[in-house]
Amino acid sequence: MPEKRPTEPEQIPVVKRPLLSWVFGENLKFQILLILIIIVMVFVSIIPLEVQKRVVNEAIKMRRIDLLLTYCGVYLLAIVSASVLQFTINSLQVYIGQRTLSRMRKELFDHILSLPINFFRKTQPGTVISSLVTEIATAGDNVGMIFASTVRSVLTLVAFAAYLFYLHPMLAAVSMSIYPIILILVPRLQMRANTANRKRVDATRTMSNKIGESISGIYEIHASGAFNVENHKFAGIVDRLFRIRIVWNLYKFAIKVTNNFFNNLSPFFIFLLGGYFVMNGRLELGSLIAFLSAQKDISDPWKELIANYQGFQDSTTRYKKTMQLFDITQEHLVEDKTREPHKLGASVEVKDLTFKTEDGIKLLSGVNFKLKPGDQMALVGFSGSGKSTLAQCISQLYKYSSGQILIDGNDIAELTKKDMAANIGFVPQAPFIFNGTIQENILYSCVANLKEIDPDKGFEENPDLPSLDDIIAILHQTGLFVDVLRFGMNTMLDPEKDEELASRLVEVRSNFQEEFSEELADIVEFFDDNRYLHHSDVASNITFGTARDPAFLSENLTDNDYFLSFLDDADLTRPLMTLGAEMSRQIVNILGGLPADDVFFEQSPISHDRIKDYKLLVERMAGIRIHDMPKEDGRMLLETALRFIPARHKIVSFPQLLEDLILEGRALFKQRIHKDKPDAFSFYDISEYIYSQTILNNIFFGRSKTDKPRDQERVNKSIVRLLVEEDLLETILEIGSEFEVGDKGDNLSGGQKQKLAIARTLLKRPDILILDEATSALDNNSQARIQNLLETSWKGKSTIIAVVHRLDIIKNYDYIAVLKAGEIVEMGSYDELIKRKGMLYELEFGQG
Amino acid sequence: MSLNSDKDSANHSVDASSSEFQENLATLRQIPFFSKLPLDKLKLLAYLCSQVTFKTDDYLFTQGDDDGQAFYIIEGSAQLIFEREDGSAVVREYGKGVFLGGIALLGKSRRIYSLKAKASTTCLILEREKFIRIIEKFPDLLLPAIQGSIENIHAWEKHFLSHHSKDCQQCCQHLGVSVL
Incomplete structure (x- = not known):
């Protein structure tokens, strides 16, 4: 279904839209169609009543079989068409309801993602999830269906009431005298129900927060054995919710019961008065029966009306509560639809920058510096000195309180998120890896910068995305190459799909044995019919x-x-x-x-x-x-x-x-x-591929004896050489890049995650690169490799601002800025600052 | 060969006395860092240790890495090397029967030196992750382990003072590891 992209700039923000605005708008056509069908339906549903009356008064009384048959035929026709119409109405209602709900969800999600980072620091994920999943679902569902259903109830009500008056005006007036009473009582009860409902939303949110907090803090809970403490806190919240829900439900039922009582009171008047009139001959028996039926039929739409009223009130309460939570202004526009993202130069200037937290604590004050395109600057200082905050301000993750950050002369406060993403690459301290393959993660930033995201199109088919060669180059540069190769080598092939590759690997196997069997004998135990395998089990x-x-x-x-x-x-x-x-x-x-x-x-x-x-x-x-x-x-x-x-x-x-x-x-x-x-x-045979073993073991035709990194490297080197000769390296890397990283990248080590995060940022070749302790989890070699990469192939091409924790990598930066308590206390080249014997000297060599 | 009589089964009975596990156990009992631990815990350690052979010029650990391993040299020898930008210097040499890295078992630290095999060297290796896991299950093992470490540090500095204090007046101004 083609739908307009959400949130045009001139539109009212989603959190400010009134609930009823969702009902019409793009649903208008369906709503009109629905009402037309309802009008027909209401008319059709009166027919059986009239038929009933005529069967008794005309056919039976006059003993006319032909009339009886005609009326029965009409009756049958009427109920069949009523059923068909009923189902059509329900289908349309469901469609409108679900459409409204999915639009609400999409637009609200879009809005939530663009909220300032600060919001997410203070809000538990559980709250956001329960809002989008539960609260809004009830509201959206209801409100989508409520309009048509109300129109139908009112029309039916009016039609039946008119019919009653047509049958016997006085009787009709008496039997309908109950409704004004209900109209006075119900809203009063509903107001109380609403109050309870608001409390329920709050209490549910508190509960979600508590669950979220306990799960985030599970390490502490286990380590301190604090199960009882947490249970106690949770029980308190649940008990409160228990009381609120009981009150809420009691009010809801009270409304229902009241309504039912008065509805049932109505026939009481009809028996009394109607019976009297029939006995007096002022009313025919058939009419009384029709009257009773119609009266019974009138109570259904009435009940529905009341239920709709309740549902609407409930929805409004949930909707308002939800929207209130997210009613926060975005700090920066996500994108400007009227233009392409700006392509900016790479100079960075920070003028008198101050950043205050909401509580008024100054994390940065009076920060000034200027970088020409291609300059590389390291930010150092003790933890808490504000270096990460500065990097995050420059990346537009936090909005600074005063001063200016200019990129190529443009204040970043005026730039959209898309502008920033097109020019800046940011690697955070603890990068997040998304569930999916390595490849999806590596392409993440590049895909984000595409104009149109087409999920069905792989990167091979998209000319705007990096090619496989580019990806392999980045894997090499960041040192992820070895990891991806290992993932590829540890994959088991599918006998259905990979037969061709398998037969090529069998060739590689024989070449491998020729070239490396002696060299690697201490690391690999080759399968040999006549030798015992000490690295395999007895079976x-x-x-x-x-x-x-x-x-x-x-x-x-x-x-x-x-x-x-x-x-x-x-x-x-x-x-x-x-x-x-x-x-x-x-x-x-x-x-x-x-x-x-x-x-x-x-x-x-x-x-x-x-x-x-x-x-x-x-x-x-x-x-x-x-x-x-x-x-x-x-x-x-x-x-x-x-x-x-x-x-x-x-x-x-x-x-x-x-x-x-x-x-x-x-x-x-x-x-x-x-x-x-x-x-x-199938016995191990040197000329056959073993599908139950990994690619690596197949090339070995044996088992690796160790998992020591050093030995792995030796094996890797020889295998890479061989795969290059056989022109299979890219294939294996491609298989490796299909490796599923798991939830939050759980199948990767800390170092691999950081390398992946660096790779995905470097792959989009940003003109300005901001690294927030991006290499902190890497071992010495990997860190040196990436530092070397920045100092050579990125030198002079991209402006780099790097928050650095370990001082052994800062020597070759053009500038080093030392921060202390939110201020730059000194800035210059490494040699200058060491000569000056100031803060950097102190950090590097200690106080002694 | 007949396998039906009970006498025969002695021929190929599997015994544990010559297994690597038993060797490891015997080794651990000689190392002061562990020797204070009760036998059942030593058995667990012996089971979790592994024997690894390094070829000449292989690195046992590298400067700047946090490998978290303790080594006991069963056979061979290794050099402790300090690597600087202007080249590397051999600090000292360790031979058969030396235990290194007890402190690395107790807490995270990046190596200040590298250790390189001078000849083909077989070591008994215990990893921090395993050691810490045992300590977590049996917290009362922590005290003897720490005491072993501290005694080691004291013995080292005492030894240094009594042998070298006259050679290098300047160095001695920076001594005092044991009073940290």
Whole structure:
């Protein structure tokens, strides 16, 4: 559905729009159509009443079958068309309601995102979420449907009332005398309900805030064992909400009950008066029946009217409360639709800049400096000196209190967010990584600067986005290359989709073995039919392949009778059980009483949830020979033994004899499977791709023995060389850049996140680059690499302002500004400042 | 070979006495930093340690990194190196049986020196993350660990004073690590 882009500059801001303005506007056409259908519908719904009267008064009284049939036909026609019309009306109502709601959500979300950063520092995410998800949903839903539904109720009411008067004016007047009473009572009750509702919104918000706070502070809560404190606080809020909700609901029901009571009172008058009139012959029986039916039918639209009234009041309350919360003026315009974002020069001038918090605390005062395009400046100082605040002010994240920041002579207070994004790149201290792939994250800033965002268009198809080559260059420069390559190498291919790549990788495998098998022998254990694999478990050493039949998967082997009887025949059962027994004893002894924690259990063949069972098993084993043990216990021992990886589980030694025995078993197993179950396994074969293993292990045709970074680097270097030769490097990098980073980038390390954040900012090649301790989580080498990049290929091209925590990287900056208590106390080149023996000297060499 | 008689099973019985774990346990008991800990905790440490072999000229750790590891040299030797812009200087050398980096287990710090294998060197390595996790579960281990460290620092400075105080009057003005 094509819709206008929200929030034109001349429009009223979304938070100031009255609730009813959503009802019409773009829905006007639908509303008119709806009302036309309703008018027809109201007319149609009177027909059955008239038919009813005529059936009794004419057809039955005069005993005319033909009339009876005609009337019944008309009746049938009327109720069929009423049903069809009813459903049409409902469909239109739902459509209008949902459309209104989705527009409200989109526009409000758009508004919320553009609110000043300060708002988000003070507001819990929970409040914003519950506003957008719950409160506004009820309001939007209701208000979208309410108009048509009210019109319909009123029309029906009027039509039926007219019909009643047409039947018997006096009776009609009496039966309708109840409505004025309701009209006096209900609004009074509703006012109280509204008050309770407002309290409920506030209390719900308090509850959302509390939940948000507890989740954010979960580390403190666990560390201090403060569960009771938090529960107590939460219980207080919930109890308050409990009371408010009860009052609120009681008022709502009171309205309903009052309304029902008076509605039911109406037939009482009709029986009394109508009965009297019929007995006197002043009214026909058919008319009385029609009157009673119509009276009953009139109460439905009336109830609906009251419900609408209640719903509207509820919606208004929720809507006002929600909009109030977000009714904050944006500090900066997001974009000016009438023009392209300005393309500015890269000079930065700060004049007499002051920044005060809302409480009046001065974080910056009287800051002055001027940078020519291409100048690089470092901001240093103790924490709390205002260096980050200054960087954030220049990036337009905070609005300064007085003074000026000029970019190419333009005051940034006058620039839009889009102008800023087109000229400035900002890397924050703790960058946020969005859920998605590495590639999506790296392109994030570039995509944001596009004119049109088309989610269905990949970057390959969009000429305004950087090419794969640009991305690879940035990966290299920021040092993310190795990480992305590793993600690519650790990917498992899909046999359906990647067959071609798999066959090429098999070629790479044979080249790899030719060139590197000796050089990397100490890091890689190659798959070799005749050698024991010390970095794989016993089960893999026996089967030496990938199971295609699930019964032969490692975890199912001890339940697989074919495999168990094979172990017997290969003389492996007893020695493996002995191995399992010794391992179980050791592990239970060392880890028996420890809590579930990866650090303790990652080197253990027995997982934490099984350790209790093994504890009991070890107790049962005391004094019993292994061959006397019950079958089930024996299987548990086998299970442990099959998981044993000699290079990893060093708690027991692994006798050579057993190793040889297993190698013999391997040959026997292959023979047997070939004969008995040829489809159950694919054995490791140097000419076949193994889809159950990563790309890396496939190229190795073996397993990496270590995870030491240094060794990884050696492996990487040799593999990169090979992949370049085979022209596969880009393919692997592309696969690696499809790596899912997880929520908040949880699958990445702190360093990788920072490198990714730097890469995504550098990729848009900003003319002014602002770094807020952007390299703080990096190791020395990575930090030096990025510093070097800035000092060489970015030198003189982009203006750089870098907040720096570690002083070893500042020497080559053109200027160093030292901040203390919100003021620049000295500024100059590194050598100048050191010579002066002022603040920088003190920071660098201490006071002594 | 028949595996049916019980006598035979002795031939290929799996025993723990010669495993890496047992070696690690024996090593840890010799290191003063750990020797005060009770046996069951030492076993856990021995299980969490790993033996790593470094080739000649490999770095055990690098200046400026926070690797958080403690090393015990089982075999071989290593050089402590201070790297400066104008080149690097060998500070001293460590041989077999030396334990380094106990302090790195206790808290975050970036290395002031680099350590480089002079020959093929096998070390027993314990990582801070694992050590801290044990301390978290058994807080009463913290005190003996800290005491071990402090005794170490005192012994070092005492030794330094008694051997070098005459060589270098100027250096001695900056001494006083143990009274920090």
